[in-house]
Amino acid sequence: MASEDESSMKRRIRKMKREIDRKEGAVLKECFKRLRQLHDQQRKRESKTNTTDHQCFMMSTLSEDLLLEIFLRLPNRRSLIRCRTVCKRWFSLLSPPHFILRLNQFRYHRNQPWSLPFEITTTSTTTTRSVLFSVKASNNSKTTTSTTISTSSYLNFLPCSPDHHVVIRASFQDLLLVSVSEDDYYICNPFTKQWLALGPMEEQRLPQDRSSGFALVFEPNRMLGSTRFRVVLIRRCLFRKTHQRTYDFIASVYCSESGNWLDLYTSVPHALQTQYYERVDHRDHGARATHDVVTSNGVLYWLGGFRRFKGIIACDPFCHKEASMKTFKMKGHFINLPVGFSQKRRRPNSKGKVQLGVVRGQLRLLELIKLNQACFGLKVWELVDYGDDIAPSTKTPWLLVHDVKLKGVQNAFVLAFHPNNDNAIFVVRDRKVYLYVIGDGKYEEIGEFPFDEFDENVKRRAARYVNVFTNMQPSWPTPIYA
């Protein structure tokens, strides 16, 4: 019996144990279930109130490379700058110069090269006022808009009173060189409204000479870190008639490194025949002749000659020797005009008819000649990749790229080259500005030229009073460092 009792007891104990186990298990299960529910609830609550961490993990799992790929696809500088202020990581990723280099490469490879948006700024300056007419072309160069505004209100962020005579003198990419009341010079970026006052020239050595040519130029490889720039004011220039054939010029040059104005004396040798020499009376011509200086690859180019054009002067303002503390010499060379260029052209009448410009980074020269009452001849030459070392007189570096007739045109002048399209120029014809496609002979109307801003007696010769600046809009606004 005892054994039976024992065994039955054992069975009962086992049964009870099993029951306890089962109950425990159920309790445990219940516990686990509750715990899991709680956990789930908590997670849900967390993900609701604090999705930040969860989602931020998503953003941070993107590699720098992918994040950069996204930034590269942003449409404009405004969005990029905004992204910089989002968080520290974005800020450091979007820091120049590394990012800008990458952006430029990306845009260069992606779009056709040379399709940056640009702005053609035309200032019509008479003695009393200066009006600005600008043509803006977007990335695809298809949408072009034009506006007319007074220069002083366009540049109203400059620290000068509104009654001052504000004149745009030169441009470089998106920067402008501006003179206020003749003697004060500023560099500014109209887009960011940053500016830099260049300070006074120490002493006016040649007070009778008003500047006749203006240039602002940055060192070409500044994307790689160089922010050196020069402002060049050409004060006096002439072809000297001595045993050495030279073109001499005097200029005031502002160097960004020293923050000073220096005097510059340079002689450029040339090989012109003596019959091309001319007597220059400075009281007569010095003030009147203006030189439209064009920059390409850090080199300045302008047309030399007072009564007639004789050649193109090219000089490198970054390559100079200091002659003394206050003066220096610049390296330059002389380029003969292309064969077929009309030598008769008189300088004062030549505005809008003879023009230097830069198209896709290459220097071009244009000539518009009236052939008869209703026909113009248009010739465009390009300077073929021209190094300093080639002796200029030995071979002609010019390539004639266009030689066409503009029929049915009674009156026209050229505003500017299209900086990206080597087949198009901006012309003014019948009071209107057109984009003229040279090959097709097509005119695309852009806007009304502000003739009414001129005095009655100036209107007919409006072209003379017009200065044109082509501003390429880089993918990042050029900063101005004080």
Next chain:
Amino acid sequence: MSSSSTTTTTTRLLMLKASDGVTFEVEEAVATKLGAINNMVEEEGSEDLICLPNVNGKFLGMVLEWCKKHANNNTNSDKGNDEVNKWWDKEFVMDLDQNTLYHLLMAADYLSGTELVDLLTEKVASMIRGKKVEEIRETFKIKSDFLPGQEEEIRKKNSWAFE
């Protein structure tokens, strides 16, 4: 660009195995739209099963779907396909939630699907476009980690961007 020889060659099938074991059978012409797979096929030659331990089946499926559409459209005819592709791409990215978008982007990047990366990064960029800083942070659930004053300083320096 499509080549004329594709019609004559017999289509070879590849097996792609995702990280979660899901396998996909796809034509070689479709799979080689992905640079990484193209490389593997060229290097290993006869291997028919390709393991992709870094890509989840769900996203691999989507990537392959995209490849299939583009491969098919490219073989049909030359012009008009750009339009079709564009339209289809637009549909493809239209309703992607951020989670999917990021995973797809990483999958596409891992598989070197350059065109798809292009499409997806473009999509993310479009989510940033035209937004204010606060809106960007909200969209991507990013918290500003600038020290007080730092952000103001950046804004002040670039005030033109915030007008």
